Amino acid sequence: MNEYKFDPSYAFACQLDQQDKLASFQKEFYKKEDTIYLDGNSLGLLSRRAEKALLDVLDSWKNKGIDGWTEGKYPWFHISEQISNWLAPLVGAFSEEIIVTGSTTINIHQMAATFYEPKGKKSKILADELTFPSDIYALQSQIELKGLDPHTHLVQVKSRDGRLIEEDDIIHGMTDEITFILLPSVLYRSGQILDMKRLTEEAHKRGIIIGFDLCHSIGAIKHELSEWNVDFAVWCNYKYLNSGPGSVGGLYVNKKHLGRSPGLAGWFSSRKDKQFDMEHVLTPAEDAGAYQLGTPHILSLAPLIGSLELFNEAGIEQLRIKSLKITRYMMDLIEHELKDRGFTIGNPLDDLRRGGHIYLEHKEAARICKALKVNGVIPDFRSPNGIRLAPVALYNSYSEVWKSIQILKKIMDEEQYKQFENKREVVA
Ligand SMILES: Cc1ncc(COP(=O)(O)O)c(C=O)c1O
Numbered sequence: 061m062n063e064y065k066f067d068p069s070y071a072f073a074c075q076l077d078q079q080d081k082l083a084s085f086q087k088e089f090y091k092k093e094d095t096i097y098l099d100g101n102s103l104g105l106l107s108r109r110a111e112k113a114l115l116d117v118l119d120s121w122k123n124k125g126i127d128g129w130t131e132g133k134y135p136w137f138h139i140s141e142q143i144s145n146w147l148a149p150l151v152g153a154f155s156e157e158i159i160v161t162g163s164t165t166i167n168i169h170q171m172a173a174t175f176y177e178p179k180g181k182k183s184k185i186l187a188d189e190l191t192f193p194s195d196i197y198a199l200q201s202q203i204e205l206k207g208l209d210p211h212t213h214l215v216q217v218k219s220r221d222g223r224l225i226e227e228d229d230i231i232h233g234m235t236d237e238i239t240f241i242l243l244p245s246v247l248y249r250s251g252q253i254l255d256m257k258r259l260t261e262e263a264h265k266r267g268i269i270i271g272f273d274l275c276h277s278i279g280a281i282k283h284e285l286s287e288w289n290v291d292f293a294v295w296c297n298y299k300y301l302n303s304g305p306g307s308v309g310g311l312y313v314n315k316k317h318l319g320r321s322p323g324l325a326g327w328f329s330s331r332k333d334k335q336f337d338m339e340h341v342l343t344p345a346e347d348a349g350a351y352q353l354g355t356p357h358i359l360s361l362a363p364l365i366g367s368l369e370l371f372n373e374a375g376i377e378q379l380r381i382k383s384l385k386i387t388r389y390m391m392d393l394i395e396h397e398l399k400d401r402g403f404t405i406g407n408p409l410d411d412l413r414r415g416g417h418i419y420l421e422h423k424e425a426a427r428i429c430k431a432l433k434v435n436g437v438i439p440d441f442r443s444p445n446g447i448r449l450a451p452v453a454l455y456n457s458y459s460e461v462w463k464s465i466q467i468l469k470k471i472m473d474e475e476q477y478k479q480f481e482n483k484r485e486v487v488a
Contacts, residue, residue: 064385066392073462076389082374082382082453089302089455096460096467099438100452101276101417104302109366114304117362134365136358138332140308141349143361146368150301150376151274151293152284153312156347160297160310160361161328164275165194167294167311168242170351172202173323174313175269175292176240183208186233186241186268188225189216192248195273199242223250223406223419230254231262240269245283245293246276246415249442251407253281253415257288264289275299278310280383280416280453282376285312292317300416300452301371303364308357313348326353374454382453383416389458390418390451393465401472406446417450427480431471437464441484 066072077083089105091097097105113134120132129137144158151158162170176185185199200210217233219225225247234241241263246253256272263270271292277283279300285293293312297303313320322329325342329350334343344350371379391405406419422428422445429441440448451461471477 064388066389066396068393068396070459070462073389073457073459076385076458080382080458082378083457085370085374085454086457088370091455094436096437096456096464098449098451098456098460098464099440100302100455101280101299101448101450102440103298103305104279104300104367104452105455106304106363107302107367107370109369110302110304110363111366113364113366114359114362117358117365134362136356139358139361139365140352140356141332141347143364143368144348146365146372147310150278150283150368150371151295151312152282152288153286154315156318157286157315158310158312159348159352160308160364161352161356162311163306163309164273164294164296165198166353167309167351168195168198168273169202170322170324170353171271171292171294171311171313172199172240172242173205174320174351175271175317175323176202176206178206178208178213178239181237182239182267184213184215184235184237184239186215186217186230186238188219188230188243190219190223190225190247190249191216191242191244192273192275195242195244223247224252224408225254227255227258230259234263234266234268236266238266238268242271242273244276245272245274246281248276249406249446249448250419251276251415251417251448253277253408253413256283256285256290260288260290276415276417279371279376279379281380286314290314297361297364297367301364302367302454304360306360307363308361311348311351313351318347318350319344320350322351324353328352328354328356370454379453383451384411384414386451386453386456386458386461387414387416387418390449390461390465393462394418394420397465397469398472401469416452417448420447420449421445422447424477424482426484427477427482428468428471430480430485431477432464432468435467435471435476437467443484 120128144155203210274295278295404421406421425445
């Protein structure tokens with residue numbers, strides 16, 4: 061990380077803002093004057109460029125109707141493939157290995173339908189016990205679809221402390237019964253980064269297919285999926301990539317697997333030049349486009365076009381440098397300002413293992429989050445006792461971090477949180 065000597069004063073926060081090479085990106089986003097948004101790890105903010113791209117696509121629909129598929133600023137028929145070129149640097153892959161499609165959950169189904177091939181004893185899936193529930197539900201149903209029992213065929217690596225998953229324990233779980241692995245790149249609660257390179261090497265030594273759910277890492281950390289030889293990956297684009305609620309997700313399939321028939325097929329799996337021949341025998345695309353299903357949700361992927369422009373201008377290296385610095389700064393402030401108030405930092409402290417958000421544990425977490433919101437700071441709560449705070453490199457400032465921690469300190473010292481029930485709302 062950059063040279064940096066912590067100082068708890070507001071003046072120091074302002075000094076860090078002045079030195080911030082990415083500060084100019086903040087004005088690209090719709091930020092509310094009276095709000096400090098620290099929830100970009102759940103739903104990223106709208107940028108003016110994302111809005112513009114969506115309006116451009118609406119304009120094609122307005123003015124061209126059906127011809128928008130092949131004309132206009134972003135002809136829709138090729139847009140999913142085109143976006144891959146702009147996404148490639150964020151995942152460290154060749155553009156033909158990537159496609160914007162579906163959602164994380166759908167893409168997990170697609171990857172398991174394509175790559176999970178139980179044979180004799182080698183028939184189990186390995187995951188971890190802290191992963192996001194949707195991943196587990198999808199794997200369980202894929203096991204059932206193969207006529208097997210998820211109770212015996214889904215093995216979940218245990219956490220030693222309820223926060224982290226040790227790579228050694230995962231490797232220990234790679235027995236000769238395992239054929240397929242799905243793990244998070246960054247754990248959604250503790251923000252721990254798993255060592256994807258090492259885990260991929262170890263899985264391959266044992267003849268196991270391995271893939272990662274990048275929801276909490278894409279746009280926050282660097283990936284080298286092709287170089288690491290990862291078999292597949294899936295992600296959403298609505299968190300750090302700021303492409304809007306429920307926007308279209310993405311997937312990556314390593315070059316060596318391209319050509320493998322999609323487990324779940326649809327007419328958009330087709331080679332583009334064959335698709336409108338309307339044959340009843342599919343000729344799958346030769347690139348990752350083969351793992352699409354039906355018509356892309358054009359209006360839900362349009363914002364990504366504008367959003368990725370910003371990422372390509374800022375560069376993922378610079379974004380990661382700032383993310384590490386601003387999360388380090390937030391942890392330093394927490395340690396300095398919130399001592400003896402019942403908080404524990406639950407994310408890894410080490411730069412190599414820390415993703416883009418801070419995970420603050422407290423037994424009153426649910427109602428502390430409610431008090432933060434009333435005070436204009438937007439965190440999110442994760443059961444049972446976690447407050448996630450994401451100072452996002454593209455649009456958060458060091459002075460916002462400073463102010464948030466002061467507000468949190470006041471909430472604790474004045475016991476403001478006691479006005480609320482310690483129970484989560486419907487959404488977080
Ligand atoms: C790690 C992780 N995996 C999967 C999902 C589910 O994504 P989707 O609802 O877009 O399928 C989420 C959603 O937040 C997530 O955080």
